[in-house]
Amino acid sequence: MTDMQSNFAQSDAYLSALISEVRSVPVAQAMPTMGRRTFFKLASAGAAGLVLGFHLGDAAFAAETVNGNISDGSDQVMNAFIRIAPDNTITIYSKAPEIGQGIKTSFGVIIADELDADWNHVVMEQAPINPKVYGSQGAGGSTSIPRAWNQLRQAGAGAKAMLIAAAAQEWAVDPSQITAQDSVITHAASGKSATYGSMATAAAKMPVPDPKSLKLKARADYRLIGKRYRGVDDPKVVTGQPLFGIDVQVPGMVYANYTKCPAAGGKVRSFNVDEIKAQPGVLDAFAVDGTGMMVEVMPGVAIIAKDTWSAFKAKDKLKVDWDLSEASTDSxxxxxxxxxxxxxxxxxxxxxxxxxxxxxxxxxxxxxxxxxxxxxxAHVPLEPMNTTAHWHDGVMEMWVPTQQPDRGLPMVAKAAGVPEEKVVMHQTRVGGGFGRRLVNDYACEAAAIARKVNAPVKLQWTREDDFSHDFxxxxxxxxxxxxxxxxxxxxxxxxxxxxxxxxxxxxxxxxxxxxxxxxxxxxxxxxxxxxxxxxxxxxxxxxxxxxxxxxxxxxxxxxxxxxxxxxxxxxxxxxxxxxxxxxLVAKDASVNxxxxxxxxxxxxxxxxxxxxxxxxxxxxxxxxxxxxxxxxxxxxxxxxxxxxxxxxxxxxxxxxxxxxxxxxxxxxxxxxxxxxxxxxxxxxxxxxxxxxxxxxxxxxxxxxxxxxxxxxxxxxxxxxxxxxxxxxxxxxxxxxxxxxxxxxxxxxxxxxxxxxxxxxxxxxxx
Structure with missing residues (x-):
């Protein structure tokens, strides 16, 4: 299994825990299949959508995949953001896209500070895309931190409260007498202490605290917030490990490029289909009518090939007769x-x-x-637009470098012609956004193309596509x-x-x-x-x-x-x-x-x-x-x-x-x-x-x-x-x-x- 497949396998295991009950969507054939899991002790934390106490039904179904293998189920999921292993490793899930702004690191620091975790033993992973569990999962307009600030702090504080409650019950002491620091719980009067890992199983059985009852730290009490950190993915980025959408590899994958009218609003009348299909490496070529919406799928020509280079070379030969009656003439x-x-x-x-x-x-x-x-x-981020999509078993499964996955779900469903609950979207790292990837047109295009291709298909734009079809x-x-x-x-x-x-x-x-x-x-x-x-x-x-x-x-x-x-x-x-x-504008909570x-x-x-x-x-x-x-x-x-x-x-x-x-x-x-x-x-x-x-x-x-x-x-x-x-x-x-x-x-x-x-x-x- 490649590093990228392993990375997606780990995230898919957690994804199945969230989606299996909420959406009843089968996981990808290319990913490990998980057993039945159940939700209980769900407590909403307001409109932000925090779910404290997202627990596994029992330890037998607590299996998570590590490097493609099923663990013994001893890791405990404290809530939708936090998983604690017996060796005291704490896995924290970042719900928002990482586009180079460092949010995956910052989200982890916020949670870990309220959790009083040992940062040296924190592992950050990308959370699955599921707005029903996480609330807003977008990144843009510098809103990720302000939207998630209290939600993330409550997640850390709630998990810590459950750990302390478990220790208090086991030691028969008052929870107020217990302190927590660096992933260790201590009762000074008796001299007893325990690691988070040793107490996690018992903590998972504790009543979920009311978010309103949680006392969050004052700024003077921060131990982690405000310090300097290396980005959690930096070693992988600088060593070229596959994290980005452009890196995705799925067995049996084919490659696509999509050509739209150079003047916005133009439609396809016809194209030299026979010549394109005869090009080396080309597997198919067809026109797509689209939805007529710029933010979804505009009309164009899809070229399917055995590799990206073949698709690009065939694109050079493409001749399209465009209907320009509704096309832009802007100057x-x-x-x-x-x-x-x-x-x-x-x-x-x-x-x-x-x-x-x-x-x-x-x-x-x-x-x-x-x-x-x-x-x-123009935005022109370094990573051109791309998406990998696989239509299988009635499910549209996708790997997308997007800034707005939750906004993209219904749009992709429309483009693919399937119910939204039949869309499974995996968030990849994003190679630059700057607002361009707030729009999910490239993901919608990939979904529309994948419905016509009997294989996983990676849609890859050229640099010229990026310049010509920006927002x-x-x-x-x-x-x-x-x-x-x-x-x-x-x-x-x-x-x-x-x-x-x-x-x-x-x-x-x-x-x-x-x-x-x-x-x-x-x-x-x-x-x-x-x-x-x-x-x-x-x-x-x-x-x-x-x-x-x-x-x-x-x-x-x-x-x-x-x-x-x-x-x-x-x-x-x-x-x-x-x-x-x-x-001139009435002040509200969004203005400070x-x-x-x-x-x-x-x-x-x-x-x-x-x-x-x-x-x-x-x-x-x-x-x-x-x-x-x-x-x-x-x-x-x-x-x-x-x-x-x-x-x-x-x-x-x-x-x-x-x-x-x-x-x-x-x-x-x-x-x-x-x-x-x-x-x-x-x-x-x-x-x-x-x-x-x-x-x-x-x-x-x-x-x-x-x-x-x-x-x-x-x-x-x-x-x-x-x-x-x-x-x-x-x-x-x-x-x-x-x-x-x-x-x-x-x-x-x-x-x-x-x-x-x-x-x-x-x-x-x-």
Whole structure:
């Protein structure tokens, strides 16, 4: 058995324990078949879906597979997240997809801290996909940590309570007299102690504690949370072990590629089927009508071959007669030209309207106007889209590198034409997502193809497929006008946002004005309105959705206003964010914007960056801040610009308040990675669309930052607090681009109002 098969065998054993009763779905023929298991002592922990006390019916049916073999059943499953072995090994199941953001490590740390486990003996595994047991299992928008925070802590605390209860019963002592640390339970008065492993069988028989009765740790009591950890899968990743969807191997597997119309919305009339079937290694070729939904299955041609290379080579010979009657004719250059024409005509219908903007402009000491724009952008993660699907025994079994498996289940069922309970989905590690894999179109395509193929089939996209059929970050255009009063304060903010609509009624996916800016941009007099252009090209969430480019426009314009006020930029920002003005969006549990937290990150970032220090000619220090995905973040960038517009980045400083840090090493890596990604995006990334077709087809035309040009120094600092934690994948991204533009202005006097910077002649110097 290969390492990958062994890996899936272990997860499938646990999967069968969860699915056999909930879904009555037979496990894969390629996987070990498990005996009957029963559920009892199920206690819900609210909408999050935590199931404390997910127990095995009896020890005889406690068998788990290890390297393909059935164990003796002595391991005990404490709940849906925790399994404890006699040797004191604790297996913790991570319910969310690992896409490089370190969630598999962080989830384990959260559970292990409340469990008071010995981290050196914790093994992390991917949980099965079963939202009925785990609740939300997606990853995106930096929501994994905040959604699961209390759920995971309750899982660890509940298991510990059951272990302590078992020890108290065996020793005939009060549970309150027992302590737990490093996977050992101790009763100091009697001198008795026991490992978790030795007590696990008895603990599994204890009553399940009410989640409301569990006392969770205060931040001062954390033993594991906040320390530095190596990613639990790092050794496997760096040694090339098969973890990703692209690595999946199933006996008897064939390979597929799927070709869709280069202009979104086109349909297949016919194709050179006989020629394609005659190509070396090709087993079959057929057209797929699809569901007509971009997020599911669009019409196309499937090529089935004995290997990926044969499928790709046959694709080169493919000639399709496309029906373009409903296909996109979108043009990004036309959008940009039209936006400039309509920008200064402010719409009559307002989205936001506070105070009296016109009166403020009339009485202003100074007014400033500016037009900002940014382009479409693609996700293009390193691992192209892929899915392995096997239609067998009335079941659609799949191995998918997805960010949203629970969202994908009903969509796959629809594409395959089967009930949802007949879909079994295995989560693989994801080779980059950035929001692209929030959409499960590639999984739906694989399911539709697998229904027509009498074998397991791996659908593999080419790099060009990835570029041509993404769900792109929408371009955007902002016409701003601001007023400064006689005291040098921001008094009015007017914004005409020009964006896109797919249905003529609401903004296209990812094209709405982010609510985060409704909190972070504060003025006594404020007015916003939008114009929407029709768009057929599919769009979607892109790393730090909305904020990723809109913060560039807003915070760059804030710098223009600060200069017009004659005040220090940092002082101006602090004053603006603390203005006592009405909120535009009703606060609820999902919003934790705080002027104080914003002020604190701004002040610390300015201090750490050496704000106000003297710099050589041609050098500049730029600054910006944002409230993004429940995080308060400030960034500064110090750089120099030579006579040829070559930019040398000397240092980036990022300060974040995202609540308590789970894994310090992982959080620093995310802050540094997001800053680097943001620099790469601001400098070079742009998707051009003409006649509905994507012009950039590979990395050679889409210059993602190369290693020699990566910033050498990115210093990340954290203000830790008792506020609920948020994720780290998004918040450190948005403020980098405006800080970069503001630094260029400080160094050269040239205002950057358009991205990417390579269009303005700038480049990065080594």
């Amino acid at each position: 990004s250059s036309q959008f940009s030209a039209e936006a400039k024409k309509v920008a200064t005509s402010f719409p009559e219908k307002f989205d936001d309207n506070v105070g009296d903007v016109d009166k403020s402009f009339a009485n202003a000491s100074k007014t400033v106007e500016a037009f900002y724009e940014y382009p479409f952008a 792109y970050r929408p371009a955007g255009y902002h016409q701003f006008k601001g007023a400064i009063d006689k005291a040098g304060r921001l008094d009015a903010w007017q914004e005409h946002f020009i964006t896109f609509t797919a249905d003529g009624k609401k903004e296209a996916s990812g094209a709405n004005l982010t609510d985060n800016l409704r909190y972070s941009i504060k003025a006594p007099n404020l007015r916003r309105a939008k114009t929407m252009f029709p768009l057929k090209i599919p769009t979607g969430a892109w790393r730090a959705p909305g904020d990723n480019a809109q913060v560039f426009a807003a915070q760059s314009f804030m710098h223009e206003l600060a200069l017009a006020s004659g005040r220090d930029h940092v002082e101006f920002l602090i004053d603006a964010v603390n203005r006592d003005v009405p909120e 914007f705080s002027p104080k937290r914003a002020t604190d990150v701004i002040k610390m970032c300015a201090e750490k960056a050496g704000w106000g220090k003297s710099l050589p000619k041609g050098s500049g220090l730029g600054f910006a801040w944002c409230y993004s995905h429940a995080g308060h973040v400030a960034q500064a960038i110090e750089l120099s610009v030579d006579a040829n517009k070559g930019i040398k980045v000397n240092r980036i400083v990022v300060v974040l308040d995202v609540g308590p840090i789970i894994d310090m090493a992982g959080s620093e890596a995310q802050a540094q990675g997001a800053s680097t990604d943001a620099l790469s995006t601001a400098m070079g990334l742009k998707i051009n669309i003409e006649n509905g077709r994507i012009q950039e087809q590979n990395y050679n035309a889409y210059p993602i930052l190369r290693m020699p040009f990566a910033p050498m120094t990115i210093d990340a600092f954290f203000i830790q607090s008792d506020n609920p934690p948020t994720g780290m994948g998004e918040p450190a991204f948005p403020a980098l681009a405006p800080a970069l533009g503001n630094a260029i202005f400080a160094a050269t006097g040239e205002r950057v109002r358009r991205l990417p910077l390579r269009d303005l002649g700038y480049s990065l110097a080594v």
